Every structure is written in C-alpha cells, then in structure tokens.
Amino acid sequence: MASLLNTGVAAAADFRLRNLDLKCHHTTWRVRASSSAAPGVGLSNLQSAIAKNDSTGVKEALDQLNEVGWAKIWGSQPYVSRRTTSLRELTTLGIKNAENLAIPSVRNDAAFLFTVVGTTGFLGVLAGQLPGDWGFFVPYLIGSISLIVLAVGSISPGLLQAAINGFSSFFPDYQERIARHEAAHFLVAYLLGLPILGYSLDIGKEHVNLIDERLEKLIYSGQLDAKELDRLAVVAMAGLAAEGFQYDKVVGQSADLFTLQRFINRSKPQLSKEQQQNLTRWAVLLAGSLLKTNKNLHEALIKAMSEKKTVLECIEAIEKAS
Known part of the structure; x- marks a missing residue:
C-alpha cells in the first residue's frame, strides 16, 4: 500500500x-466499585452501561459526570x-x-522468516552429519519446512500472520x-x-x-x-x-x-x-x-x-x- x-x-x-x-465485541468486563470518585459522585450508571455494552448509556453517564465536575477530561x-x-x-x-x-513495517515478518530459514538451514547442516540414509533424507525434510511456511502463507495468510504475531511477542x-x-x-x-x-x-x-x-x-x-x-x-x-x-x-x-x-x-x-x-x-x-x-x-x-x-x-x- x-x-x-x-x-x-x-x-x-x-x-x-x-x-x-x-x-x-461480546466481551465481559469485570466491574467493581470505585473508590476514586469524589464524595457524592456515583459511578453506578457508568458501570452498568459498560457492563451492558450500551454506548448511548456510557455517553450519557459520562456527560452527567462531566456536569457534576468529575469526568472533566x-x-x-x-x-x-x-x-x-x-x-x-x-x-x-x-x-x-x-x-x-x-x-x-515488515520488521516482524522479516524477522520471523529469517529465523525460520536460518534455523532450518542450521539444523539441516547438523542433520547432514547423521549416518547412512538419515544424513541424506533428514536435511531435505528439514529444509522443506521453509517451503511449507511459504505455502501456508499463500493458501492461508491468517495462519501465517498468527504465527508472526506470536513470534513478535519475543521482541x-x-x-x-x-x-x-x-x-x-x-x-x-x-x-x-x-x-x-x-x-x-x-x-x-x-x-x-x-x-x-x-x-x-x-x-x-x-x-x-x-x-x-x-x-x-x-x-x-x-x-x-x-x-x-x-x-x-x-x-x-x-x-x-x-x-x-x-x-x-x-x-x-x-x-x-x-x-x-x-x-x-x-x-x-x-x-x-x-x-x-x-x-x-x-x-x-x-x-x-x-x-x-x-x-x-x-x-x-x-x-x-x-
């Protein structure tokens, strides 16, 4: 873009x-009594409106609180x-x-793909030291992981994005x-x-x-x-x-x-x-x-x-x- x-x-x-x-979103929010409101200022209407996901009620409650000098912001x-x-x-x-x-930004995407390619490449080299046929087939199997990741990204971008998001949390x-x-x-x-x-x-x-x-x-x-x-x-x-x-x-x-x-x-x-x-x-x-x-x-x-x-x-x- x-x-x-x-x-x-x-x-x-x-x-x-x-x-x-x-x-x-159908999210249930934990609402508990306020202790920071000024004396005589009740927040029950605001609590109730938030719990019901009632946007009109939230706005009206905050307007009322603003009028009595609490919700100044x-x-x-x-x-x-x-x-x-x-x-x-x-x-x-x-x-x-x-x-x-x-x-x-492509920072997270690039870091994820670089990590996948770098890790599979390193493991592939190590697997090449295995004896017999294992040293031949295992590196190819490990190397195919990068291709699988790219294929998943093409077929189902959402799955790849979820993996990238999870990886990004390590930053x-x-x-x-x-x-x-x-x-x-x-x-x-x-x-x-x-x-x-x-x-x-x-x-x-x-x-x-x-x-x-x-x-x-x-x-x-x-x-x-x-x-x-x-x-x-x-x-x-x-x-x-x-x-x-x-x-x-x-x-x-x-x-x-x-x-x-x-x-x-x-x-x-x-x-x-x-x-x-x-x-x-x-x-x-x-x-x-x-x-x-x-x-x-x-x-x-x-x-x-x-x-x-x-x-x-x-x-x-x-x-x-x-």
Missing part, C-alpha cells in the same frame, strides 16, 4: 478492523477544523521519521508498543467524546472498542461529513502518532491505515488523493499534539491497560491523573 503521508491513501477493497474497532477537546499540514510540522512536534510513518518492546499504541486510541477517543466499551492487548487481537450508534449509521450509509470524518481520523491515527514519538519505526499502523481508508471511503463528499494525504498528516499532527499535551494522562492509561484494568478503572486512571 502506498504511503498515506506521501502519496495519498491507497484504496482498500478489503480490510480488518483490529487496532480501532467500531463493532461490539471527557469530551474536553473542542473540534478543530482540518487544515493544510506539512511533514515538517510532524517532525517539529517530535515524531521520528515522519516521512515513513504510513509505510507498513523486548512488543508489549510496551501495544500498550502505548492502544492507550493512545483510548485516550484520544475519550478526549473527543467517543464512548469506549472495551479493549484488548492480546497478541493478534489488539484493539480499542469504540461504539457510537449515530456514527455507525453514518459510516454504514456512507454519509460521514467532514467534521465526523476528522474526529474519526484523529482517533485512528493516534496509535501511529504514539509509536512515532517513541520509536524510529512504527510497527502497528497497518490496521489503522486500513481503518482510516474505510472512513474516507464512507464520507461525503469524496476526497481527492491530495486531500486524503493532507487529512492523514493533519490527523497524525492533532493526535500527536493531544498526546504530547496530555502525556501524564497517556502514561497513566498505559499503566492501567498494561495491568488489565477494566474500562471503568482506565477512565478513573485518566481522570485521576488530570
């Missing part, structure tokens, strides 16, 4: 939502209209290698990357007033579960206007921006880019390639600015999500850190 930042968003006929999920980011954005602005903000942000920065990436989606959505019902940091299932019934109807009908597209684009690019601040290469952006493409395809009026390119840059810039301004909230949320806190506990972590 061509770079969104440099050559516009490439069309995506098929995609999978992983990092930013706008569909309801919820929906606190005012709408900022899209503007022309350059790569230089992203670099100035502190994002590393901004020109390569939207180029899908020292893997879990930290996931937590930082998904916490960025969570926090930016919360700042923009989009209800969060769930999240996962599990290998191959990383996502933040956002549901807004009104937005869902607009998406499925292909009637997203510029304002709603901007909001969703900023949330979609938040994980990419978070990794861009911390690492030279962004690994977890592919699903986010496909998600953004989906939103663009469902918007009215349709954007030109130049407008798509600018939207992506602007969304990364605004998401990065929000994360940088609210760095303490982001770090608190990373910690809470890494400890597998409930959605309610994650919200409390954000509000407590404010």
Whole structure:
C-alpha cells in the first residue's frame, strides 16, 4: 500500500478492523466499585452501561459526570477544523521519521522468516552429519519446512500472520508498543467524546472498542461529513502518532491505515488523493499534539491497560491523573 503521508491513501477493497474497532465485541468486563470518585459522585450508571455494552448509556453517564465536575477530561477537546499540514510540522512536534510513518513495517515478518530459514538451514547442516540414509533424507525434510511456511502463507495468510504475531511477542518492546499504541486510541477517543466499551492487548487481537450508534449509521450509509470524518481520523491515527514519538519505526499502523481508508471511503463528499494525504498528516499532527499535551494522562492509561484494568478503572486512571 502506498504511503498515506506521501502519496495519498491507497484504496482498500478489503480490510480488518483490529487496532480501532467500531463493532461490539461480546466481551465481559469485570466491574467493581470505585473508590476514586469524589464524595457524592456515583459511578453506578457508568458501570452498568459498560457492563451492558450500551454506548448511548456510557455517553450519557459520562456527560452527567462531566456536569457534576468529575469526568472533566471527557469530551474536553473542542473540534478543530482540518487544515493544510506539512511533514515538517510532524517532525517539529517530535515524531521520528515522519516521512515513513504510513509505510507498513515488515520488521516482524522479516524477522520471523529469517529465523525460520536460518534455523532450518542450521539444523539441516547438523542433520547432514547423521549416518547412512538419515544424513541424506533428514536435511531435505528439514529444509522443506521453509517451503511449507511459504505455502501456508499463500493458501492461508491468517495462519501465517498468527504465527508472526506470536513470534513478535519475543521482541523486548512488543508489549510496551501495544500498550502505548492502544492507550493512545483510548485516550484520544475519550478526549473527543467517543464512548469506549472495551479493549484488548492480546497478541493478534489488539484493539480499542469504540461504539457510537449515530456514527455507525453514518459510516454504514456512507454519509460521514467532514467534521465526523476528522474526529474519526484523529482517533485512528493516534496509535501511529504514539509509536512515532517513541520509536524510529512504527510497527502497528497497518490496521489503522486500513481503518482510516474505510472512513474516507464512507464520507461525503469524496476526497481527492491530495486531500486524503493532507487529512492523514493533519490527523497524525492533532493526535500527536493531544498526546504530547496530555502525556501524564497517556502514561497513566498505559499503566492501567498494561495491568488489565477494566474500562471503568482506565477512565478513573485518566481522570485521576488530570
């Protein structure tokens, strides 16, 4: 897929939502009473809405909590209209290698394949020292493993991707990357007033579960206007921006880019390639600015999500850190 930042968003006929999920997953979240809410402020309505996967109820409960002065961060980011954005602005903000942000990383894929080929090659050489016919046939059998892996990748890419995801967990920065990436989606959505019902940091299932019934109807009908597209684009690019601040290469952006493409395809009026390119840059810039301004909230949320806190506990972590 061509770079969104440099050559516009490439069309995506098929995609999978992983990092930013706008569909309801049947996940049961452990909800327990809050001790951090201010005296007299009840969180029972919010607890109940999250447990029921009721996005409208979550939004209404947070709106009420905001009115009584508890959920101060919820929906606190005012709408900022899209503007022309350059790569230089992203670099100035502190994002590393901004020109390569939207180029899908092949680090994990290359490391997996190199390991498979290297290991089977080494074992094949050792097997060649076996006596008799074993020294002839075993190396061929071991060498065929690489061909089998490639064949599986061609016939069933999902199985190969699952293997790569499992292998990727051995990278020292893997879990930290996931937590930082998904916490960025969570926090930016919360700042923009989009209800969060769930999240996962599990290998191959990383996502933040956002549901807004009104937005869902607009998406499925292909009637997203510029304002709603901007909001969703900023949330979609938040994980990419978070990794861009911390690492030279962004690994977890592919699903986010496909998600953004989906939103663009469902918007009215349709954007030109130049407008798509600018939207992506602007969304990364605004998401990065929000994360940088609210760095303490982001770090608190990373910690809470890494400890597998409930959605309610994650919200409390954000509000407590404010």
